[in-house]
Amino acid sequence: MSRSTDAEATRGGLKIVEDATCTFCGCVCDDIELHVQDDHIVKAKKACVLGTSWFLNHEVEDVPSxxxxxxxxxxxxxxxxxxxxxxxxxxxxxxxxxxxxxxxxxxxxxxxxxxxxxxxxxxxxxHGPSGMAFQGVGEVTCSLGEVRNRADLIIFWGSNPAESHPRHFTRYSLMPKGMFVPGGRKDRTCVVIDVRKTKSARAADVFIPIRPRKDFEALWTLRALAAEIEVDLEQVERETGQPLVVWQDLMDRMKAARFGVIFFGMGLTMTRGKHANSEALLALTRDMNRHTRFVCKPNRGHxxxxxxxxxxxxxxxxxxxxxxxxxxxxxxxxxxxxxxxxxxxxxxxxxxxxxxxxxxxxxxxxxxxxxxxxxxxxxxxxxxxxxxxxxxxxxxxxxxxxxxxxxxxxxxIPLRPAFDxxxxxxxxxxxxxxxxxxxxxxxxxxxxxxxx
Ligand code: SF4
The missing domain is CATH 3.40.50.740 (Rossmann fold)
Known part of the structure; x- marks a missing residue:
């Protein structure tokens, strides 16, 4: 494979690679500006803390090939x-x-x-359980560009992008001003559902702590509410750790949204229920399209x-x-x-x-x-x-x-290497x-x- 040189320049003795791509996490940010000196990256503009460490700590191993x-x-x-x-x-x-x-x-x-x-x-x-669920249920999905331009309700379920994907909020989901959400963060509601108050939960408008290993029960409660099926108040609270009124409030927000998205992580796919959890989430997303536009996406790591x-x-x-x-x-x-x-x-x-x-x-x-x-x-x-x-x-x-x-x-996304x-x-x-x-x-x- 030949190297791409169309976005390279030299400034003050440094080689500048514009629009380089960070492959440290699934956000694959492709707007990074790399400054290269003597086959060493000395600066990675726009990269987050994880991306900066990925680029700046890159050393060519001095060992046999x-x-x-x-x-x-x-x-x-x-x-x-x-x-x-x-x-x-x-x-x-x-x-x-x-x-x-x-x-x-x-x-x-x-x-x-x-x-x-x-x-x-x-x-x-x-995300193996999600891969199995996609085969069984299918996926109602979209690009991150659509999320950026349209999403007014963003739910993170078992996912903590503030720490695992640091530019997720700023580049794709919470903060950007989009075509149909011109106010950016002000036009969006963020809900985090997790077993503990993560860094992402602190950035949310609504945090719903659920009982560990009870994602499946919570998702089926929401599926029942979406279909207006009566559920047992006490059982819901006992099983999910939250009273029905909390889930009803979330369902009301979901139905009222113009464009909703659920990003889910390994807190959902790798806990009890695994692919059954993913299937329930995909099915809930599909159900929601009877009321409004709703999509879901796994937050991928590597x-x-x-x-x-x-x-x-x-x-x-x-x-x-x-x-x-x-x-x-x-x-x-x-x-x-x-x-x-x-x-x-x-x-x-x-x-x-x-x-x-x-x-x-x-x-x-x-x-x-x-x-x-x-x-x-x-x-x-x-x-x-x-x-x-x-x-x-x-x-x-x-x-x-x-x-x-x-x-x-x-x-x-194409990759633009910095040096051989x-x-x-x-x-x-x-x-x-x-x-x-x-x-x-x-x-x-x-x-x-x-x-x-
Ligand atoms: S969020 Fe950070 S680590 Fe992930 S691809 Fe973007 S710059 Fe790299």
């Missing part, structure tokens, strides 16, 4: 060995993908297809996790947890999700791309991953790259590598692996071992 069993090796040798590990496996696993470009994600899915792998992304450990969902969906029909072992995709979270495939000791080889399961998977999953040959690609050294059979240190997407990332509202890296991109490595796998597959087809 490839290590095989801990010893430095050439990238070519690494690609050959990685392809062999994956091609010879009976149940290979490919996992990660949320912190790289869509271009690399596409190649990773192609490799999974060629070798009949089990393919999973980090969505399975964050920079390009939305891209991973999109690319895996284009290629297989499903967003994560897909098994291609039979030559066609099968979707079954809980069976084909990486943590389960590893904990059940099913995978006999793996490739981990831009993720660190050795640091955050369960102990049985980590122990199994350690016991099988696997390939890791990451810009940094991590517990996963340290234990890998073949470890590639790769250039960082968005800082050293151009390409595409999806914002949390499924809008693709001495390390190859994961795209180059993955293409090398794909070429070898294709070649071996074609040879086997010619020899009659495989039918096409």
């Amino acid at each position: 490839c290590r095989i069993e801990g010893r430095p090796a050439s990238v070519e040798e690494g690609i050959e060995r990685a392809a062999k590990i994956l091609y010879e496996a009976r149940y290979p696993l490919i996992y990660g993908l949320s912190d790289t470009t869509c271009e690399s994600q596409r190649v990773a899915v192609s490799i999974a297809d060629w070798i009949g792998a089990n393919l999973d992304t980090t969505t399975s450990v964050c 920079g390009n996790v939305t891209g991973a969902d999109n690319v895996v969906s284009w290629r297989t029909g499903f967003p994560f947890g897909v098994n291609l072992g039979r030559g066609y995709p099968r979707f079954n979270p809980g069976e084909y999700t990486a943590s389960d495939v590893l904990a059940n000791r099913e995978a006999d080889a793996a490739m981990i791309i831009a993720s660190d399961p050795m640091a955050n998977f369960s102990q049985p999953a980590r122990e199994h991953l350690k016991s099988i040959p696997y390939v890791a690609l990451d810009p940094k050294e991590t517990p996963t790259t340290r234990a890998a059979t073949v470890a590639f240190t790769v250039a960082t997407y968005g800082i050293n590598v151009a390409g595409t990332a999806y914002r949390m509202d499924d809008v693709p 890296s001495p390390h190859p991109s994961d795209y180059e490595i993955l293409r090398g692996i794909e070429r070898r796998v294709q070649k071996w597959y074609a040879a086997e087809v010619r020899s009659g071992r495989w039918e096409v």
